[in-house]
Amino acid sequence: EVQLVESGGGLVKPGGSLRLSCAASGFTFSSYSMNWVRQAPGKGLEWVSSISSSSSYIYYADSVKGRFTISRDNAKNSLYLQMNSLRAEDTAVYYCARDKVAHFDYWGQGTLVTVSS
């Protein structure tokens, strides 16, 4: 059974940093591109970042470019999102999602990031 479990969310002050993790199991993690998608409270979904299976290709939404860094460790079946210079508008539930040819077939349960003083 495919499982994606996010962790690392919490309360952080504006300008602070946080690192999210996503532990994958039940599939060959190293064969798939992975993504982070977020959802602000009461708002819609927003794609944040993607990373190819071997980390050769990495992309970011304009809203996080230069502040967030996506990475993965295929030996540990884990995906990461390093978030720096956090802003109030980054407050959201962050989901990791498996990428299967331009669609996301499995999602984690999400982890809440709250940016507030």
Place this chain on the structure above:
Amino acid sequence: QSALTQPASVSGSPGQSITISCTGTSSDVGSYNLVSWYQQHPGKAPKLMIYEVSKRPSGVSNRFSGSKSGNTASLTISGLQAEDEADYYCCSYAGSSTPCVFGTGTKVTVL
């Protein structure tokens, strides 16, 4: 890349059919047959319902179907059931650097 446009809400009675539209541009929906649809119940993670415009993942009811014409994609739910009440989001591929542009989301209400 701007969000794709969806109606804020759509409603129908049990057993009826409803259609949700998803309007993009020639740079996303109109250029690729890579539109997907996601169902999200309150407090839950999104669930893939349709991919590549009209394909259904294993386990998804055949009451859900997708189509596309020009820059607009559509999701149709036939035989509406109470469990279909949820938020629905479309997503279109818009190039290698933008694997998904989400729609604004549609709340489906079963009357």
